Amino acid sequence: MTEVAEKIRAKAAELLAGGTVELVLGYEKGTVPLRTTPCFVRDAADVGRLVWNGSCENNLAQFLIKRPGRAAVVAKGCDSRALVALMRENQIQRDQVFIIGVPCTGMIDRRKVEKILAGRELVEAAEEGGRLVLKGHGFTESVPLAEVVHETCATCRHPNPVVYDVLIGEEVPPKDAPRYTLVERLEAMTVAERDAFWAREMQKCIRCYACRQACPMCYCSECFVDCTRPAWIGKTDDPGDTLLFHAGRAYHLAGRCVECGACDRACPMGVNQFLLLRKINKDVEDMYGYSAGLRVEDTPALATFNPDDPQAFLTE
Amino acid sequence: MKKIKGEDLTALIDRLASTRTVYAPVLEPGEAYYAYRPVTAGREAALDFGNTRVSVKQLFLPRSERLFSYRTEGENKVFDVPSTTERRVVFGVRPCDARSLTMLDGVFQNDRYADPYYLGRRKNTVLVGLGCAAPSATCFCTSLGGGPFDTAGLDVLLTPVPGGYLVETLTDAGKALMEDASLTDATAEEEAQAAGTKAEATRQADTLPLDGLKERLDVAFDHPVWAQIPEKCLGCGVCTFLCPTCHCFDVCDAGNSEAGSRERIWDSCLFPLYTLHASGHNPRPTAKERYRQRVMHKFKYFVDRLGCTACVGCGRCVVNCPVNLDIREVTKTIRDQITGG
Amino acid sequence: MARRKFGVVKNLMSFIGVEEPRVDFAWISASEGTRFADTIRKVTDDVKALGPKKGLLAKAGEAS
Numbered sequence: 178m179t180e181v182a183e184k185i186r187a188k189a190a191e192l193l194a195g196g197t198v199e200l201v202l203g204y205e206k207g208t209v210p211l212r213t214t215p216c217f218v219r220d221a222a223d224v225g226r227l228v229w230n231g232s233c234e235n236n237l238a239q240f241l242i243k244r245p246g247r248a249a250v251v252a253k254g255c256d257s258r259a260l261v262a263l264m265r266e267n268q269i270q271r272d273q274v275f276i277i278g279v280p281c282t283g284m285i286d287r288r289k290v291e292k293i294l295a296g297r298e299l300v301e302a303a304e305e306g307g308r309l310v311l312k313g314h315g316f317t318e319s320v321p322l323a324e325v326v327h328e329t330c331a332t333c334r335h336p337n338p339v340v341y342d343v344l345i346g347e348e349v350p351p352k353d354a355p356r357y358t359l360v361e362r363l364e365a366m367t368v369a370e371r372d373a374f375w376a377r378e379m380q381k382c383i384r385c386y387a388c389r390q391a392c393p394m395c396y397c398s399e400c401f402v403d404c405t406r407p408a409w410i411g412k413t414d415d416p417g418d419t420l421l422f423h424a425g426r427a428y429h430l431a432g433r434c435v436e437c438g439a440c441d442r443a444c445p446m447g448v449n450q451f452l453l454l455r456k457i458n459k460d461v462e463d464m465y466g467y468s469a470g471l472r473v474e475d476t477p478a479l480a481t482f483n484p485d486d487p488q489a490f491l492t493e
Numbered sequence: 494m495k496k497i498k499g500e501d502l503t504a505l506i507d508r509l510a511s512t513r514t515v516y517a518p519v520l521e522p523g524e525a526y527y528a529y530r531p532v533t534a535g536r537e538a539a540l541d542f543g544n545t546r547v548s549v550k551q552l553f554l555p556r557s558e559r560l561f562s563y564r565t566e567g568e569n570k571v572f573d574v575p576s577t578t579e580r581r582v583v584f585g586v587r588p589c590d591a592r593s594l595t596m597l598d599g600v601f602q603n604d605r606y607a608d609p610y611y612l613g614r615r616k617n618t619v620l621v622g623l624g625c626a627a628p629s630a631t632c633f634c635t636s637l638g639g640g641p642f643d644t645a646g647l648d649v650l651l652t653p654v655p656g657g658y659l660v661e662t663l664t665d666a667g668k669a670l671m672e673d674a675s676l677t678d679a680t681a682e683e684e685a686q687a688a689g690t691k692a693e694a695t696r697q698a699d700t701l702p703l704d705g706l707k708e709r710l711d712v713a714f715d716h717p718v719w720a721q722i723p724e725k726c727l728g729c730g731v732c733t734f735l736c737p738t739c740h741c742f743d744v745c746d747a748g749n750s751e752a753g754s755r756e757r758i759w760d761s762c763l764f765p766l767y768t769l770h771a772s773g774h775n776p777r778p779t780a781k782e783r784y785r786q787r788v789m790h791k792f793k794y795f796v797d798r799l800g801c802t803a804c805v806g807c808g809r810c811v812v813n814c815p816v817n818l819d820i821r822e823v824t825k826t827i828r829d830q831i832t833g834g
Numbered sequence: 835m836a837r838r839k840f841g842v843v844k845n846l847m848s849f850i851g852v853e854e855p856r857v858d859f860a861w862i863s864a865s866e867g868t869r870f871a872d873t874i875r876k877v878t879d880d881v882k883a884l885g886p887k888k889g890l891l892a893k894a895g896e897a898s
Contacts, residue, residue, distance in 0.1 A: 208817060208821065208822060209817070214817035215816055314627070383547065383734050384758075385729055391729070398765075408745070411745070412756075431839075443731075446521075456845070479835065486837050
């Protein structure tokens with residue numbers, strides 16, 4: 178990891194000193210254990226701030242939307258797909274971005290670690306030999322990193338950036354773990370069971386919109402929930418309205434979501450709205466053979482059609 | 494000082510639950526965080542918790558609350574206003590959260606307006622606090638003028654000791670609540686130990702130097718540092734919603750001429766549309782203006798208008814911000830980069 | 835493209851607990867009067883058999 182960090186710093190210094198870009202967007206050490214934070218470097222002398230580790234969870238693509246001037250960005254596989262999707266939608270111009278691609282072995286899910294800690298405070302965390310070492314007052318434990326990476330990383334088919342100007346680090350094999358286990362479980366439930374599942378999830382939601390704000394593809398200047406005339410859905414935390422918000426957001430992401438998991442990681446309450454995105458992505462793939470953000474030339478699935486498209490949903 | 498054994502506190506909660514609604518910290522099912530929920534038995538209370546994810550303000554200024562609803566009956570409109578007379582007790586309120594309520598009191602009651610919803614709940618709720626023997630690394634309540642054993646806003650304060658808690662009743666409501674409890678006298682040893690724990694914890698929670706911050710903010714509105722500080726802010730509501738002192742709200746109406754309702758919901762000054770005018774103009778168009786407003790409000794405007802900093806050092810914003818934008822770093826940057834007035 | 839959207843929406847609605855018969859799409863031309871009436875009759879019967887939506891989305895679409 179430190180080798181990759183050194184190379185990122187060197188590249189960043191070279192780009193800034195040479196005037197290729199005015200800004201390098203990467204990650205720097207966070208202020209609490211198991212965190213990094215987005216880092217905006219403008220001076221070659223500051224590149225020492227840049228790090229690379231299993232806590233580089235934020236999707237930085239969104240900070241480039243409609244940004245004037247040239248910027249470099251550290252991009253994992255999912256981040257690069259977001260960049261491609263945003264380029265396809267004209268939110269980012271390819272020639273304004275220098276992509277420092279970094280193959281990714283998976284980012285840690287803080288919520289999984291929180292559950293392991295069960296209320297104990299984490300004082301220090303370190304990645305050592307494929308394990309995550311957790312230290313606190315009166316305890317030291319370690320777990321395999323594979324058990325604490327985010328669910329989307331554990332099933333990631335695109336860990337290597339799909340587009341880049343420079344690639345730093347060794348390419349990583351994609352995972353072929355089953356991606357839609359929970360989706361299928363829900364599909365097999367009765368309506369009453371599904372209702373109960375969603376009721377339990379949605380009553381946790383406080384409508385903070387962290388999911389929406391963290392998502393690089395949610396960039397509408399007026400989100401449908403903010404519209405008051407007409408008020409499409411209620412703005413209270415009523416679980417029914419809340420479910421419609423998450424379902425509506427998922428629907429607006431059909432053919433656009435790159436499954437980076439930023440939404441799930443941003444949520445302070447552990448609402449499983451990510452499951453709706455998994456469902457949407459599964460359907461778009463099954464029905465239209467499309468995954469977002471793989472090639473800039475691809476037409477997004479819901480922006481085109483095929484005469485042979487399935488129509489099993491028709492009433493007759 | 495008096496003491497209550499753990500099992501007697503459990504029994505007290507059991508008895509209270511039959512005459513009032515008792516709230517206590519409870520682990521959210523399937524999650525690793527706590528929330529204040531009604532309990533019917535003392536053993537449901539998880540008093541070994543750190544702090545709840547959402548602060549106790551949720552019980553006085555809920556995320557969504559119905560202000561009134563109306564329906565049509567013949568020629569007349571019939572209004573229905575929810576009542577706030579429910580008698581409640583909240584166990585396990587941390588001193589930071591209790592202190593925040595004293596600040597919210599200043600917002601929701603002044604010479605021009607008294608909010609009946611918030612005040613009704615305040616009047617009918619007794620708060621039993623639980624001191625923090627081991628503050629987190631992200632706690633800085635002492636630095637803001639509070640402390641892990643601060644009594645502001647509480648009716649009773651419990652201090653953990655082996656086998657139970659020391660009990661300080663602070664108000665008449667607190668005394669009345671504990672009348673029914675099996676209290677014994679604490680030993681001199683227990684009192685000394687508690688005093689030591691309190692001194693150490695208070696010291697531990699004093700991690701954020703704030704001297705000179707207000708003076709710098711008084712002259713810092715146009716300083717260029719604001720362009721950089723919040724560049725990574727996503728514009729979500731996590732910090733504001735979890736914050737014990739944040740209180741901005743929106744009012745939304747639903748319905749038609751026949752029936753409808755008016756709701757009050759939490760709002761956030763960091764939402765991009767927070768200051769959007771009907772004309773289409775937005776005086777706080779980017780994260781820079783919005784985040785500056787948040788810092789100014791908490792560390793300057795609230796001080797100017799109500800005499801205290803609108804932050805109690807609970808650390809929730811630090812722990813839960815999706816991009817780890819840390820208010821402690823922000824205050825440090827301001828103190829380092831801005832020269833005072 | 836509307837066909838693609840319908841495909842996604844119908845599955846999503848079912849996924850969040852809105853029973854399949856409640857979400858219906860049919861392409862019927864203005865000149866297919868009988869077919870239109872038959873389809874409406876069938877959908878109405880299907881939805882009536884399900885009854886009002888209970889549970890989480892029971893209030894969705896209500897005025898207050």
